[in-house]
Amino acid sequence: MRSCLLLAVAILLQSGSLSAATATDWTVSYSPVHVVNGSPVVIRVNTPKPVRSLAGDWLGHQLAFSLDPHTKTWFALAGASLETKPGSYPLQLHAETTAGQGLSFEKKIAVAHQRYPRVLLKVPGRYTAPSPEEQRQIDQDKKIKDEAFKTLSADREWEGSFAAPAEAPISDVFGVQRVFNGSVQSTHQGLDFRVPAGTPVAAVNRGQVILARSLFFEGNCVVIDHGQGLLSLYLHLSKFLVKEGDTVEKHQQIGLSGGTGRATGPHLHLAVRWQGVYLNPQILLGLRLP
Ligand SMILES: [Zn+2]
Numbered sequence: 001m002r003s004c005l006l007l008a009v010a011i012l013l014q015s016g017s018l019s020a021a022t023a024t025d026w027t028v029s030y031s032p033v034h035v036v037n038g039s040p041v042v043i044r045v046n047t048p049k050p051v052r053s054l055a056g057d058w059l060g061h062q063l064a065f066s067l068d069p070h071t072k073t074w075f076a077l078a079g080a081s082l083e084t085k086p087g088s089y090p091l092q093l094h095a096e097t098t099a100g101q102g103l104s105f106e107k108k109i110a111v112a113h114q115r116y117p118r119v120l121l122k123v124p125g126r127y128t129a130p131s132p133e134e135q136r137q138i139d140q141d142k143k144i145k146d147e148a149f150k151t152l153s154a155d156r157e158w159e160g161s162f163a164a165p166a167e168a169p170i171s172d173v174f175g176v177q178r179v180f181n182g183s184v185q186s187t188h189q190g191l192d193f194r195v196p197a198g199t200p201v202a203a204v205n206r207g208q209v210i211l212a213r214s215l216f217f218e219g220n221c222v223v224i225d226h227g228q229g230l231l232s233l234y235l236h237l238s239k240f241l242v243k244e245g246d247t248v249e250k251h252q253q254i255g256l257s258g259g260t261g262r263a264t265g266p267h268l269h270l271a272v273r274w275q276g277v278y279l280n281p282q283i284l285l286g287l288r289l290p
Pocket of ligand 1: 268
């Protein structure tokens with residue numbers, strides 16, 4: 001009887017010390033809770049002690065964490081490319097305390113498989129069988145884009161949740177496997193808004209315009225650098241309202257919609273590129289961010 005009591009006391013003491021440990025443990029949460037290939041993810045972290053910096057690594061990408069002063073929670077954007085195979089991938093966290101002590105933590109984040117539909121589309125023949133001259137322009141465009149994607153701001157320019165670039169129904173979603181003119185296959189790496197030509201298009205967040213020019217496939221195209229490797233791209237515009245080098249605020253008009261480039265008709269194509277991979281804009285627009 002007495003030993004039973006002692007055991008009970010021992011268990012109580014142990015559970016007491018366990019809950020004390022839990023209160024000073026790492027907590028990691030993420031949104032969306034159900035992560036699929038192609039999805040952006042916002043990761044929130046509370047560290048066991050106050051830290052002056054937090055860095056992370058997930059799926060081979062470096063994550064830059066910022067501290068939300070209101071909740072004292074660290075947050076970072078991350079993402080799983082369309083090619084990510086289903087599985088559980090470790091998120092590595094490294095922090096430095098205000099006293100200079102290094103802290104590390106690991107948590108696995110599961111990525112589920114999303115099946116994307118396949119559609120057949122018709123476009124003018126030059127977009128599937130370009131002439132040598134058009135091919136030269138396509139090659140030149142690639143160089144222009146590669147250059148633009150190289151010079152990115154390491155600092156976070158975006159702030160708060162992302163805003164839709166237009167108030168309009170979605171006409172095509174991200175990830176669709178498209179077959180143009182029965183031959184050329186390409187993945188739809190953006191989100192299409194059904195807007196008539198001439199509709200104002202707004203920046204989804206704050207950033208710097210790193211590209212505003214006419215390209216063969218993209219048509220008149222604006223690319224905004226939001227910092228930390230995050231870009232937003234606006235395609236097929238009829239008119240530019242910004243130029244390269246401009247700083248833009250969230251909701252600022254950057255152009256008018258149109259149907260320039262490889263488009264089946266007037267619409268706005270919004271793409272989100274993060275550290276070299278295209279992510280589902282619809283999920284990014286739905287995330288609540290500090
Ligand atoms: Zn599109």
